[in-house]
Amino acid sequence: MKLISIKRETKPEVRFTKRMGALSTNVTYIKKQFLSIPYKTLHKYRETYYGEVKDCENINLAR
Template structure:
């Protein structure tokens, strides 16, 4: 049995970008878990409408 695992979770969130305004996008979180309890978010990224993968730092949750 592994004590520390890495889990991926995809959630649809509302994001805001200056160029496009508000948009709903799928955000994937990569989390470190200890005994299936999430401890820390290692990385999060989103996929654009054109299939590109971008870091979530480029857009914010609110205006």
């Protein structure tokens, strides 16, 4: 049994940008786990409609 593992999880979220408004997209989280308990998010990104991969730092959750 591994003590530390890394898991990738994708879930749909609604994001908001000033230029486009509300955007429903799949966001992928890469999390570090200790004994199957997630404790740190290493990276999160989303894939656009055109297939580009973008970091989630430049897009907000709130309006």
